[in-house]
Amino acid sequence: WKYDGTSLYEYPSADVGVNEWGSCNFMHSRGEVCSFLQSAACYWLREFHFDGLRMDAVSNLIYWQGRPERGENKSAIRFLQNLNQGLKKRFPHALLIAEDSTAYPGVTAPVSQNGLGFDYKWDLGWMNDTLSYFQAAPSQRTQLYHKLTFSMHYFYNEHYLLPLSHDEVVHGKASIVQKMNGGYEDKFPQARALYLYMYAHPGIKLSFMGNELGQLREWDEKREQDWELEDYPLHKAFHRFLRELNHCYLTCPALWELDSSREGFQWIDCHQEEACIYVFERISDSQTILAIFNFSDMTRSYTFTCDRIRTFRLLIASDMTQFGGTCDYPEKELLFRKKTVEFTLSAFSGRWYLLD
Template sequence: LWNYDGTAIYEYPHSDVGRSEWGSCNFMHSRGEVRSFLQSAANYWLEEFHFDGLRMDAVSNLIYWQGDTARGENRNGIGFLQEMNRGLKNLHPEALLIAEDSSTYPGVTKAVTDGGLGFDYKWDMGWMNDTLSYFQAPPAERKQRYHQLTFSMQYFYKEHYLLPLSHDEVVHGKATILQKMYGDYEGKFPQARALYLYMFAHPGKKLNFMGNEFGQLREWDEKRQQDWEILSYPVHDAFHRFMMDLNKLYSENPALYEMDYDPEGFRWLDCHQEERLIYAFERRSGKQRIAAVFNFSDEVQEGYVLEVKEGASLSLLISSEMESWEKQKIPLKEGKTVISLPPYSGRYYLVEE
């Protein structure tokens, strides 16, 4: 559409706002025919191809001129998003509308009628960047980075966040999720299992890109299929089975998802073990409690006192360091128990009162 009739019809005629940082042209959202074209295109994928939803890239470049907060808000871009999302929801109430937005603009997932942008979810880019950089770091450095994994809960309830390990994280030389884990080949698998246990226990909906579920080592390429043959290697097959078990467990335990956006659904049990790299928190639903505990160090952590208030016992639901696990029941004395945590490990315990 660029320069369609020799002039700038769909895009800005001015070079200072006419092109994005990726070299593509910016649509001029103040023009009705441009908005209509984009809204019709979005509706087309939902109406004709029955897509489950749409994810909009670089929403901050629509909110702010060139994505730069110093340039101020682009009211035409904001108005376009509100108009489009309101219309899509009217036509397709079940469709998921997701914003990839790196800014702190408020109300991205608030209803348009309440002054928001009308998205269902917003990618939690902060969680993604902090978490992956933490797991790329050697254990000795993680002590200084400890609160990279606690920071997300300081802002989490401002939006309806989605935790994305997406296509963006497995292309352009960034390496796959398994490759990102610190250390050698064998050491990457226990860390990746612990990472996914942490991700699935953290509040917010989950996005995991194809290939991550069986530990692909090659970056994603749209010209090739996934490397399914590596499932013939026992360590990859075991990782795949672990991910299947984790997905099944997630779907069967409402404490892990029912109160994602309710502050009552999450509580830190311990977030001040900087030297030992231990984290513990509790997830809740109306009828269920789950305690999640992690050791992200490369050492066994002996004699850790786990305190779970108003609990009588703990039953092990899943453990990252075992290919198979049995339900172990641990009694609590005055809400406390002493456990040993293997290196690079995570566990979920069902709290019984």
């Protein structure tokens, strides 16, 4: 700030020079400012071998002070395009991610197509809607049902990343498990069901450190994670669930192969408002996975009918006893061949089935 006693890197006018967080906005119409920022980004990737960069508050670059009614900041948009294009040329495998809350089109489109050139965009809509749904009492979820269907209305507009990030576990917002509605024992089945839903939903996944332990306190950069939680059965089982979920995700191409294609996802039932049941398929060239969820606080029955006889193989269920749930899943439930199946779904649970 005022590096040489003048507004060298920032705007001299406070009207556009200072943002809502009290920090200065860089003046991207100046070549030396863009050069400094491009060099800084290159430094982290070249010298420290970072996997990528996530740019915060991109809305404040696209629009003056982040407000669409004030118009586009053309200089900042050109800076973003030049930055991303240059970084991709030098570091083809680096992930470039935009944290952007606007509906500005083409954030993840190539610069050659007049896009901003990011690889992924933070899906803040998915994050806010999903967490507010799970924070709500089960009795309110019938009214909030379509908070969990809305993301697929806009999903194919960009390449999205689903973030349960550092932003969600600091500044009084509570940890992910702590956000879940209800008491201590009710929070864990809901958190497992949330993660099973998140991993089945199209989009790249991000989960911040401590989430995998079912950590109850907020993240604090001044101390390490609460590793002693591994001594508590519910937390140890939750950690086991996340580990198995990661493995299952990586070995099932239906969950990621056609992530950006409309052919990779299909709603089977998104009109079970009173039951809080959601059913959809994830599809690839070699696999179809049926994902079914009951986010109510009651055991529910649901009948699923195929157009032909199919084999259902259970891949993972959030309410398995080894994950802290109450269901043992006998051998007959692991593999069966039918055209019509009646599922009995325990409260706050989800399952994935491989269909053959």
